[in-house]
Amino acid sequence: xxxxxxxWRRIDLPGHESARLSFQDRSWRLEGHAVFAASEGPTALxxxxxxxxxxxxxxxxxxxxxxxxxxxxxxxxxxxxxWALNGIEVPAVSGAVxxxxxxxxSTNLLPIxxxxxxxxxxxxxxxxxxxxxxxxxxPLQQTYRRTGESSWRYTSASGKFVRxxxxxxxxxVIRYPGIWETE
Numbered sequence: 746x747x748x749x750x751x752x753w754r755r756i757d758l759p760g761h762e763s764a765r766l767s768f769q770d771r772s773w774r775l776e777g778h779a780v781f782a783a784s785e786g787p788t789a790l791x792x793x794x795x796x797x798x799x800x801x802x803x804x805x806x807x808x809x810x811x812x813x814x815x816x817x818x819x820x821x822x823x824x825x826x827x828w829a830l831n832g833i834e835v836p837a838v839s840g841a842v843x844x845x846x847x848x849x850x851s852t853n854l855l856p857i858x859x860x861x862x863x864x865x866x867x868x869x870x871x872x873x874x875x876x877x878x879x880x881x882x883x884p885l886q887q888t889y890r891r892t893g894e895s896s897w898r899y900t901s902a903s904g905k906f907v908r909x910x911x912x913x914x915x916x917x918v919i920r921y922p923g924i925w926e927t928e
Contacts, residue, residue, distance in 0.1 A: 749915040764851040786812025800859030838873035845872035854916040862891040
């Protein structure tokens with residue numbers, strides 16, 4: 746597969762993000778770079794996520810800065826679905842399949858590709874959510890419902906957060922109302 750790329754513009758804050766999806770060595774690799782203005786200060790974050798062939802997260806890294814704070818988050822998933830952040834196991838997210846980077850639209854691609862839902866179907870997901878700006882890892886209950894050929898209804902926070910997402914053929918979100926859109 747040829748690498749797929751995308752460029753987003755942030756709507757709620759000044760900023761941009763680019764991402765690249767590739768398949769190599771029997772693994773999916775999602776890499777990106779986000780630059781935006783957060784209340785904590787200028788933010789620049791590079792990330793790399795590795796998934797197996799069935800889109801289960803194996804590892805993720807996020808490095809850069811938020812204001813004057815350096816960021817270096819390393820996530821590993823061990824056998825049995827045990828997750829660790831910077832070498833410390835996080836039992837609260839044990840059994841999660843997907844990583845979700847709170848600052849990025851890129852990680853919606855992971856469950857969208859993994860679930861392969863037909864139009865009208867929905868599935869619950871528990872993601873290992875890397876929160877911004879604290880970079881803690883916690884469980885996040887989500888629901889993905891496929892509403893059309895290229896549209897999904899995303900729900901989290903016990904139904905308090907709902908967005909109708911538009912995606913491209915690669916599974917990248919191209920419209921995340923109120924937060925991101927493609928350039």
